[in-house]
Amino acid sequence: MDLSPTQIRWLGTATWWPLLYVLLFFGFMVLWMLGIGLLGFGLVGEGAAVGVAGLMMAGFSALLVLHIATMLLMLGLLGLYLAHVVKTPDIDSNTRLMWAMVMLLAGPVGQLLYYYRVVRVDGAAPTG
Numbered sequence: 001m002d003l004s005p006t007q008i009r010w011l012g013t014a015t016w017w018p019l020l021y022v023l024l025f026f027g028f029m030v031l032w033m034l035g036i037g038l039l040g041f042g043l044v045g046e047g048a049a050v051g052v053a054g055l056m057m058a059g060f061s062a063l064l065v066l067h068i069a070t071m072l073l074m075l076g077l078l079g080l081y082l083a084h085v086v087k088t089p090d091i092d093s094n095t096r097l098m099w100a101m102v103m104l105l106a107g108p109v110g111q112l113l114y115y116y117r118v119v120r121v122d123g124a125a126p127t128g
Contacts (some may be wrong), residue, residue, distance in 0.1 A: 001084045001087040001088055003119065007118060008120060011080075011115065011119065012120070013113055014073060015077060015079060015108070015111050015112050016112065016117045017070065017073060018070055018073065018074050018077075018107075018108040019109070019112065021067075021070045021109055023065070025063070026057065028063055031059075032056060032059070032078070035055075035056045036056075040098065059079065074107070074108060077108075077111055078103065078104075078107075078111070081103050081111050081114055081115075082100060082118065084114075084118075085099045085100055085103070085114070088118070091118070099114055101120070102114065103117075110124070
């Protein structure tokens with residue numbers, strides 16, 4: 001499967017996103033818990049409590065949309081990487097099976113490994 005340098009860059013960006021999203025998700029959850037703590041212990045005034053609660057719900061709604069989009073991206077990347085493994089003639093059958101298992105069992109981390117070990121090497125890694 002031949003990919004242009006631009007496609008390789010976009011694929012790398014999409015491959016990194018799920019791992020970056022996990023960090024963003026945990027950061028958001030920490031802020032969410034701080035907001036619940038502020039409201040629960042009465043550390044904000046009456047007027048500010050309504051604003052904090054509204055901001056928390058808006059943030060949660062945005063996170064839910066982002067979460068669903070990330071899951072769909074991960075599913076699409078899995079299909080794309082498995083197709084790449086199958087259609088790349090330079091990979092022998094044992095290595096092909098190994099990469100397929102790594103991607104299925106390790107998820108985004110396996111895809112990231114495959115990207116740097118196979119896709120960027122075969123596709124003449126983009127520079128700049």
